[in-house]
Amino acid sequence: MSAPKRLISAVEDGVLPDSESKTLIQRILKMSTAESASVAINSNVTNNLRFAANQVSTAGSVSDINIQVQSSFGPKHAVVVTNNVSDDALLATVKQSEALAKLAPDDPEAMPDLGPQNIKTVNAWFDDTAALTAADLIKAGLTALEPARKASDLNVAGYLVINETSASLGNSKGLFAYHRATNANYTVTARTSDGTGSGWAGAEHPDWRQLNIAEVSARAIEKARLSRNPVAIEPGKYTVIFEPQAVGDLVQLIAFYGDARSSDEGRSPFAKQGGGNKIGEKIMDPRISLIADPMDPMVLSQPWDGDGLPLGKQVFVENGVLKELYYSRFWAKKMNKQPTGNPTSFIMTGGTTSIEDMIKSTQRGILVTRLWYLREVDPRTILYTGLTRDGTFLIENGKISKAIKNFRFNDSPLFMLNNLEAVGRPVRLAGTEAGGAVVVPPIKVREFTFTSLSDAV
Amino acid sequence: MTTRRDFVKAGGLAVGAIAADAALRKANALPYSAAPAPALPVMDAATRDLMMEALNAAKMAGAEYADVRIGRYRANFVQTREQQIVNVADTDSMGCGVRALVDGTWGFGATRTLTKDGVAGAAKTAAAVAKATRVGRDKAVQLAPAAPAKDVSWQNAFQIDPWTIPIEQKADLLLKANAAAMKATNVKFVFSAMFFRKEERNYANTDGSVVTQTIIDSWVPMQITAVAPDASDFQNRGSVSPPMGRGYEFVLAQDLVGNALKWGEEASQKLKAKPVDVGRYDLVLHPSHLWLTIHESIGHPTELDRAMGYEANYAGTSFVSPPEKVLGKLKYGPEFMNIQGDRSQEGGLSTIGYDDEGVKPDNFLIIKNGIFNDYQTTREQANWLKWWYDSQGRPTQSHGCSFGDSWSSIQFQRMPNVSLLPGEKEQSFEDIIAATDKGIAIIGDGSFSIDQQRYNAQFGGQVFHEIKGGKIVGMLKDVAYQMRTPDFWGSMDMIGGKKSYELGGSFFDGKGQPPQINSVSHGAVPARFRNINVINTGRKS
Numbered sequence: 001m002s003a004p005k006r007l008i009s010a011v012e013d014g015v016l017p018d019s020e021s022k023t024l025i026q027r028i029l030k031m032s033t034a035e036s037a038s039v040a041i042n043s044n045v046t047n048n049l050r051f052a053a054n055q056v057s058t059a060g061s062v063s064d065i066n067i068q069v070q071s072s073f074g075p076k077h078a079v080v081v082t083n084n085v086s087d088d089a090l091l092a093t094v095k096q097s098e099a100l101a102k103l104a105p106d107d108p109e110a111m112p113d114l115g116p117q118n119i120k121t122v123n124a125w126f127d128d129t130a131a132l133t134a135a136d137l138i139k140a141g142l143t144a145l146e147p148a149r150k151a152s153d154l155n156v157a158g159y160l161v162i163n164e165t166s167a168s169l170g171n172s173k174g175l176f177a178y179h180r181a182t183n184a185n186y187t188v189t190a191r192t193s194d195g196t197g198s199g200w201a202g203a204e205h206p207d208w209r210q211l212n213i214a215e216v217s218a219r220a221i222e223k224a225r226l227s228r229n230p231v232a233i234e235p236g237k238y239t240v241i242f243e244p245q246a247v248g249d250l251v252q253l254i255a256f257y258g259d260a261r262s263s264d265e266g267r268s269p270f271a272k273q274g275g276g277n278k279i280g281e282k283i284m285d286p287r288i289s290l291i292a293d294p295m296d297p298m299v300l301s302q303p304w305d306g307d308g309l310p311l312g313k314q315v316f317v318e319n320g321v322l323k324e325l326y327y328s329r330f331w332a333k334k335m336n337k338q339p340t341g342n343p344t345s346f347i348m349t350g351g352t353t354s355i356e357d358m359i360k361s362t363q364r365g366i367l368v369t370r371l372w373y374l375r376e377v378d379p380r381t382i383l384y385t386g387l388t389r390d391g392t393f394l395i396e397n398g399k400i401s402k403a404i405k406n407f408r409f410n411d412s413p414l415f416m417l418n419n420l421e422a423v424g425r426p427v428r429l430a431g432t433e434a435g436g437a438v439v440v441p442p443i444k445v446r447e448f449t450f451t452s453l454s455d456a457v
Numbered sequence: 458m459t460t461r462r463d464f465v466k467a468g469g470l471a472v473g474a475i476a477a478d479a480a481l482r483k484a485n486a487l488p489y490s491a492a493p494a495p496a497l498p499v500m501d502a503a504t505r506d507l508m509m510e511a512l513n514a515a516k517m518a519g520a521e522y523a524d525v526r527i528g529r530y531r532a533n534f535v536q537t538r539e540q541q542i543v544n545v546a547d548t549d550s551m552g553c554g555v556r557a558l559v560d561g562t563w564g565f566g567a568t569r570t571l572t573k574d575g576v577a578g579a580a581k582t583a584a585a586v587a588k589a590t591r592v593g594r595d596k597a598v599q600l601a602p603a604a605p606a607k608d609v610s611w612q613n614a615f616q617i618d619p620w621t622i623p624i625e626q627k628a629d630l631l632l633k634a635n636a637a638a639m640k641a642t643n644v645k646f647v648f649s650a651m652f653f654r655k656e657e658r659n660y661a662n663t664d665g666s667v668v669t670q671t672i673i674d675s676w677v678p679m680q681i682t683a684v685a686p687d688a689s690d691f692q693n694r695g696s697v698s699p700p701m702g703r704g705y706e707f708v709l710a711q712d713l714v715g716n717a718l719k720w721g722e723e724a725s726q727k728l729k730a731k732p733v734d735v736g737r738y739d740l741v742l743h744p745s746h747l748w749l750t751i752h753e754s755i756g757h758p759t760e761l762d763r764a765m766g767y768e769a770n771y772a773g774t775s776f777v778s779p780p781e782k783v784l785g786k787l788k789y790g791p792e793f794m795n796i797q798g799d800r801s802q803e804g805g806l807s808t809i810g811y812d813d814e815g816v817k818p819d820n821f822l823i824i825k826n827g828i829f830n831d832y833q834t835t836r837e838q839a840n841w842l843k844w845w846y847d848s849q850g851r852p853t854q855s856h857g858c859s860f861g862d863s864w865s866s867i868q869f870q871r872m873p874n875v876s877l878l879p880g881e882k883e884q885s886f887e888d889i890i891a892a893t894d895k896g897i898a899i900i901g902d903g904s905f906s907i908d909q910q911r912y913n914a915q916f917g918g919q920v921f922h923e924i925k926g927g928k929i930v931g932m933l934k935d936v937a938y939q940m941r942t943p944d945f946w947g948s949m950d951m952i953g954g955k956k957s958y959e960l961g962g963s964f965f966d967g968k969g970q971p972p973q974i975n976s977v978s979h980g981a982v983p984a985r986f987r988n989i990n991v992i993n994t995g996r997k998s
Contacts, residue, residue, distance in 0.1 A: 013568055013575075049590060050970055052767040056593035059586045060565030062865045064552065078624070081548035083569045096547060103624045105542045105632070134564075134589035141593055149595075157769035159970040189770040200770075266688035267646065273688050372773075375906040377917060377937060377994045380691065385915050385937070387908045408906075408913055408939065415998060451992060452939050454913035456776070 013063040015130075015164045016043040018178045024067075024085070025170035031094045034071035034101065036113045038171035040306070042066045045164045049137040052157035054148050056141065059134060071097040072113070075106040109330040111307075113171040119310045122179065124300035129182035129208040130164050137162070144188045144217035154221060158188035162208070169308050179302045184208040187430050188217050189390060190224035191457070197230075197403070198457050199223025200370055200390035202245070202430025206300045223369060223391040230403040232453055233394060239365035239421070240448040241358045241395070248429045248440040249371040250384065251413045252346050254290065256434070257382055258316060260325035264335065269382050269414065270325060278322050284417035286320040287351060292343030298428040301344040301437045309341035350441030351423035358422050358444040360398045365444075367393040367400060371409075374433055382412045387454055406457075407450035419445045495618065497610045500659055500669035507576050508661040511555045514577035516663065518584030520557035522600065524662035525580070526813065527553045527571065528864040533619060536650040537631045539639065545624055552864040557583035561597020562590055565867040601839035601853050603816045605665035611810025614803045615673035615704030619653040622705050627651050631677075634713035638681045641721030643728060646682040651675075651708065652700075652964065654976075666815030674806055674976055675707050676700035676964055679717075683724040692727035692934070694720050696901045696919050699745070699961045700976065702806045723920050730934035733921070735993050739896035740938060740986045741889050744953075746918050747877070748961030748979035749902040754942045755789070755796055756875040756979065758911035759823050760968075761832035765841065772968045773909025776942065777829060784845045787829040790946035795878040796824035798833055800857055805874040806962045806976035811857070813868035818857025823875065835859040835870045862973040869969060874960075876980030883954030886983040892951065893985060896924040897936060902961070904937065904994075915939045917994070935995035945986060953982035 016024070025039045043065040050057045070079045071094070078100035082093045137160050148156040166180040187202035201219035203211045242250075262268035263277035270278045293313040294303040303311050307329060316324050324340060332339040359367065369391030377383045388406045395401065424442040432438050508525045515523035529551040536543040552569040553576045564587030566579035619627075635647040653675050660668040680695040697720050701707050742750065757775070762768055764778040777783050789796075800809050800818035811817055814836050822830050832842065836855040839846075843853045861868035890898055901919025908914070921933040962978035 013570055013578075046971065048971060049593075050770075051593060052769060053595075053765060055595035056562065056590045057767055058563045058565060058867050058869070059590045060567070060867055061582050061586060062554075062565075062567040064550070064567075064569050064865055066550075078545040079547070081546065081550075083550045083552065093549075100545050100547060100624050104545045105625060105628045107542045107544075109541065109543075134586045138590045138593045145593055155766055155769070157766060159770055161971060187770055191766065191769055191774070198769075265646065266684045267682055267691040271688055275688060372909055373906040375904045377904045377915075378935070378996070379693070381996060383994060383996055385904065385906045387906070387913065389909055406908060406913075408908070408915060410915075410992065410994065410996075412996070415996075418998075452913060452915075452990075454908045454910075455941070456773075456908035456910035456912045 015045055015166045015180060016041060016065065021166060021168035021178055022170065022176060025168060025176070028069060028090055028094060029170065029172055031091050032071060032172065034073060034098050036072045036172050038070045038113050038169070040068040040169045043166045046161060047132065047134065047137065048159065048161040049141050050159050051141050051145060054145060054155055056138065059137065067093065069093050069097045071101045072110065073101055075108060075110045076101045076104050077107060077110055078104050111329045113173045114175050114308045115173045116175055117177065117304070117308055117310050119177050119304050122294050122300055122303045124179070124181035124206045126182045126207040129162060129184050129206065132162050132208060140186065140213045143214040144220065147221060148190065153193050154224065155191045155193060156188060158186070160186045167302055175308045177304045177308050179304070181300070182206050184211055185430055186211055186213055186216055188220040190220040192224050192228050194228070196457055197224045197228035198390045199227055204430040205428055227391045227403040230405045232405045235407055235450040235452050237447045237449055239362055239444065239446045241355060241362065241365060241367045241444045242442060243355065243369050244427045244440050244442050245370040245429055246368045247348070247443055248432045248438045249374060250416065251348055251440060252432055252434050252438050253374065253382060253384060254413050255346055258326045260327045260335070261331040263325055269380060270322065277325060279325060281322055282320050283322045283414065284317065284320045285420035287420060287423055288317060288320055288417050289315065289349040290317040291315050291347045291349065292345045293347060294344055296345065296347060296439065298439045299345040299347065299437045305342040305344065309339060311341045311344060314340060314343055345437040348426060348440040350426040353422040353424050355424060355442050358424070358442065359395055359400060362395045362398060362444070365395045366404070367395055377410060382414050383410060384412065385410045406454040408452045408454055409449060410451045411449045416445050416448060419447050421446055495612065495615070498612055498657065498669050498671045499610065504659050505667065507553065507571060507573065508659060510573045511553060511576040511580045512661060512663050514580035515555055515557040515584055518557065518581050519559050519588070520584050522558040522663050523555060523580065524660065524814065525553065525555045525576070526861065526864055527659045529657040530863055531655045533653040534650060535624060535627045535631060537628060537635060538648050539635055539646065540632055542628055550863065553579055554861065554864045554866070555580040555583045556867060557587050558598055559584050559587035560591055562587045562594045563598060564590065567865040598837050599840050600836040601855055603664070603814065603836055603855060606668050606811045606815045606817060607665055608667050609811065610669045612671040613673060613702045613808055617705040618673060619675060619705040620655060630713060634679065634717040637714050637717035638721035640718055641683070641725045643683040643685065643725045644681055644721040645684045647679070649677065649679040651677055660811065660813060660815055662815050664815070668811045668815055670810055672702065672809065673704050674700060674702050674964070675704060677708055677711060677713060681721050681724045683728050685728050690728055692724050694724035694727070694919055700806060700964045701804050701960065701962070702808050702978065703804050726932050727934050730932040732995050733933045733936045733991060733993050736991060737988045738991050739893050740989045741886065741893055741896055741898040741924065741983065742986065743886055743898070743900045743983055744957070744959035744981040745901050745961055746899045747981040747984060749905055750916055751875060751877055751979045751981055752963065752977065753905060753907045754911055754914055754945065755823065756872050759832050760870055760872065761834050761838045761841065762870045764832060768968065771970050776910045776912050780832070780842060780845065783829050785828065785830065788827055789824045789829050789943065790827045790949055792827045793880050793952065794824055794827045794946065794949060795822060797821070797876050797878055798823050798856060798873040800873045802874050802960070802978065802980060804960055805978040807872060807874045807978060812859040813861050814855065814859040816855045816857040816859065818873060821856050833858045833870060833873060838870060860975060862975060866973050871968065871975040872966060872977045874978045874980065877952070877982060877984065879955040879958050879982045880952040883956055885953055885957050889951050889953065889983055889985050890924055890929065891927045893924050894926060897933060897991065898922040898924055898929065912942055914942065935993045937992050937994050939990045939992060945989065948987045948989065949984050950987055951985040953984065957982045
């Protein structure tokens with residue numbers, strides 16, 4: 001018995017172009033007998049290289065597609081997802097979503113599909129990124145592997161991943177949206193062989209040419225050597241300079257609590273005692289604004305959300321004042337507001353102070369490279385715990401004086417951004433624990449709370 | 458496991474099955490143990506042919522070893538809040554992943570195109586990637602010997618396939634549970650969901666293994682929120698029911714409707730609970746809480762790839778390292794502490810017949826009489842410990858911990874079920890509380906965070922009871938404990954017996970780059986830990 005042939009073989013492995021996405025969506029919509037139907041298609045090609053213990057460990061290439069069909073009958077709806085593009089499978093997917101939708105209980109909050117939207121194009125596709133081969137990836141990895149092998153005191157581990165993706169959304173009301181993107185992400189951790197030093201560095205951008213691979217490798221190695229033989233200092237409240245990665249790890253979490261409904265329902269840090277939410281109130285230092293903007297050259301993210309709502313520049317916090325929360329289409333309708341769209345980026349505006357100047361102006365403080373294992377402790381205040389990692393240093397009299405042991409913290413980005421001393425220039429991060437396109441500056445804050453020491457290097 | 462054509466048929470059948478409601482309701486009403494075990498999966502010829510095609514293509518492209526996985530991965534979700542449905546979804550993904558070893562270097566290729574050309578293309582890609590990256594390797598990968606698993610099949614402990622249960626029946630049960638929880642004072646919000654996974658996994662390698670397996674996992678997440686009447690506070694009760702490697706019969710056995718009011722009342726009581734005084738306490742930890750502490754502070758640091766630096770750039774390394782300094786030497790806890798790694802416990806999320814290298818996993822003691830005894834391993838890793846196994850008179854072989862979370866993910870070392878074995882004395886959670894003078898009893902897992910070498914951790918929980926003079930005197934809130942792993946386990950002085958053993962677990966254990974998830978269970982008995990540092994997390998500014 002031979003394997004089944006494709007009935008229609010229009011869709012090959014790879015990233016689906018605009019026109020093919022549209023054709024495929026229309027083909028699926030024609031199969032629908034639901035009152036309304038919506039189809040989302042994501043396709044991807046991922047090439048990656050991992051190395052560890054000074055040698056390549058695994059590398060690979062993967063291609064996939066993801067087709068989501070949502071069928072609705074009035075307030076009843078269901079989603080069925082497949083990665084099989086044959087006509088038979090697509091028809092079965094459509095029928096299954098219709099069968100599930102009919103059987104599902106009513107969703108009183110169901111919103112009708114949107115009609116055509118005015119969506120701007122973001123050019124996030126770079127041919128140079130898409131053209132990279134396994135040989136190019138290992139060449140980049142060797143910028144860390146070769147110096148580490150030549151040195152007798154280092155172990156490096158790293159990851160370089162190149163993504164090519166397409167996303168599209170269409171429905172029976174005539175909406176169609178498409179976005180394609182490339183992305184290059186490189187991160188390296190260097191550790192000293194004596195086990196006492198560890199340094200990390202990373203870079204990310206849709207355009208491969210924006211990454212300085214050799215500089216990232218060198219920065220991780222330098223940090224590892226500088227962080228050797230850390231000494232223990234007492235936990236407590238400190239003035240802290242956070243490098244951008246550490247800022248992003250913690251501050252991005254605020255976005256998780258930005259839902260207007262949770263606030264209006266009294267179960268969010270932005271709920272006002274006595275009812276309602278805190279829009280219009282000052283919630284952090286006036287030097288801080290938190291925005292989303294898919295068009296920002298450092299971001300270049302998808303300019304529409306999962307419902308198909310266009311996304312432009314959105315200001316959530318302006319000069320320290322809470323200006324906006326996320327309103328879903330349902331909650332906006334109920335509260336007589338405009339739906340905001342669900343942002344695809346996180347940007348914190350900055351200032352001009354360099355990290356060097358922040359250090360110079362610090363009598364006694366701590367420099368933090370990045371944070372790790374952040375977990376919610378108290379949702380009422382966005383209090384999180386987590387640890388410093390891969391380069392934590394003591395600053396004395398305006399200079400880095402020594403490497404110190406890592407700390408566990410218990411603190412909130414809201415508390416932190418009320419204790420601001422200085423802000424630097426924003427940069428694109430190489431990914432955070434929460435993920436997404438994040439652009440944030442380095443900052444200096446006072447009275448940040450470290451609660452215990454960690455022996456981890 | 459089926460081919461694409463069969464899938465289409467299966468898809469049609471699934472639609473039919475939803476309509477065949479009455480018969481299934483009847484099946485659903487069967488007592489847990491009375492449901493007949495479903496028949497073992499059988500691999501169809503087309504899938505086997507494709508796998509052989511891929512292996513041949515890898516060999517032709519120069520691979521000294523290759524393995525192939527063709528899998529169908531499905532998930533089913535029903536999400537509700539209060540008295541309404543939020544979402545119903547079914548996901549289905551199928552494809553082929555090939556791993557090729559060329560000149561001691563790994564390469565991986567994966568495709569959703571399940572034709573001979575498609576899988577051969579993935580195999581050639583795997584070999585080409587291996588060749589291209591050979592310049593970056595140091596020592597050649599060498600696999601420990603493993604007896605081939607020839608034409609074997611296996612499935613986990615499910616009785617009722619959740620895909621045979623109509624959607625409205627699932628929704629109805631959740632909405633009834635939500636209604637019961639909302640009868641508690643001040644409970645304003647409830648989120649609940651059913652989440653099922655079904656994996657049909659086929660595997661073959663150039664050593665002659667051919668394996669087909671079916672796994673079904675089930676989970677009912679629920680979070681109940683009580684809000685103070687003046688909106689000055691809100692408290693959650695979650696983690697009410699563990700995920701399990703079982704079918705819909707496990708959902709029914711949870712008695713969600715019967716228990717939901719109690720969970721709701723616990724959320725409500727937390728509003729009035731006393732904020733904990735910072736200090737040192739004896740902690741009595743229930744298995745529904747302790748499983749996560751075991752996971753983080755024993756499960757992860759005893760992964761051999763972490764200990765050897767292979768996860769340094771993401772998940773981290775381990776304090777249980779280097780192997781030559783810790784195996785047989787590191788004292789992890791008291792003499793009565795025994796930690797087992799296995800993939801055989803019925804209902805365990807990591808339980809499987811054969812791993813993603815075709816190895817039949819064994820049960821092994823990670824910690825034996827309080828001393829560190831072994832790591833979690835794959836075929837590649839077992840060789841790294843040959844000196845240790847030789848010294849112990851044990852064979853150098855994989856413990857069967859290889860796992861890839863999808864056809865599109867390269868397999869690597871993932872966690873087996875890692876469990877604290879019961880003590881000799883038959884004593885319960887309540888017995889240990891009765892023996893405790895000043896302490897806190899913690900039920901359910903909450904906030905958790907641990908450093909990249911697994912030394913310093915902080916854990917919250919769901920329900921905290923203050924213990925005085927052997928009795929529970931009231932509820933506490935804002936409790937979290939901080940620990941240093943070896944000190945913490947060293948302070949354990951009482952553990953429960955066999956009857957108090959329970960499984961907890963997670964659907965979402967993350968590791969690797971690109972990140973992969975793994976489902977894993979941890980068995981635990983209640984245990985007491987002396988003089989542990991407790992902080993108050995209820996800061997206001």
